[in-house]
Amino acid sequence: FRVAFLRGKYDEESPEYQEGYERANEVISSIRMLTLVSGQPGYLARGVALGHGISYEERAGVGTRDLWAQGVGQFSHLRYRGGPSHHNYDHVFRGLGIYYFVAADDRQKERIRGSVADMSNWAHLKNDMVVMHADGKRVSTELIGGWRGLGGSDVPSGGSVMALTGLKISSLITGNEKVKQLYEVWVERLGLRDAEK
DSSP: OHHHHHHHHSOTTSHHHHHHHHHHHHHHHHHHHHHHTTSSTTOOOSEEEESSSOOHHHHTTOTTGGGEEEOOGGGTTEEEEOOOOHHHHHHHHHHHHHHHHHTOOHHHHHHHHHHHHHHHIIIIITTTSEEEOTTSSSEEEESSSSTTSOTTSSSOOHHHHHHHHHHHHHHHHHOOHHHHHHHHHHHHHTTTTOTTO
16 A cells, blocks of 8 residues: 555655565565475465574474474575464465555566465365465365354355455456356355345
8 A cells, every 4th residue: 555655646766655665575575485485386384584493483392393394495594484374375365465456566466476376276276275284285274164164054254255355366366267266166155145145
């Protein structure tokens, strides 16, 4: 919103606009790193720390220590915290989507599209709305149907609305027909176009 506001108020060459634009680029780059650090594109790390070997959390014996791992490739100098939740995916899809439609220029849109496509392929399509850990073997979170998902009911939960938001944003940004179809399947299944519900 800041970039869109500054673009309207100042010239794009102004220091005010340039500062906001560069901050947006930093955020876009940081999110991209979080989607690539594990070596599994689209697996959204919760955060990173500079260094090799176990983190402070791991040394302290905190119960989530097994979710830390060493980054790979160009990110091998980082430790990353795994275990993304449906909230993590929701916030990143919404944040990138809002920026994409409100303020991004063509170069930023292309960078955002790459992150959104990878996240959607991993979280939406790879395992039918189940986010796996980077190893592809253990469940990190179920976007629809898991914790407070449907619970034996066809009443949409908050989590299912978050998941639908991610699907809609992804389909609009990437144009991926499989994502669009999956969105329609879940809208129908949850009865969101049924006025009586």
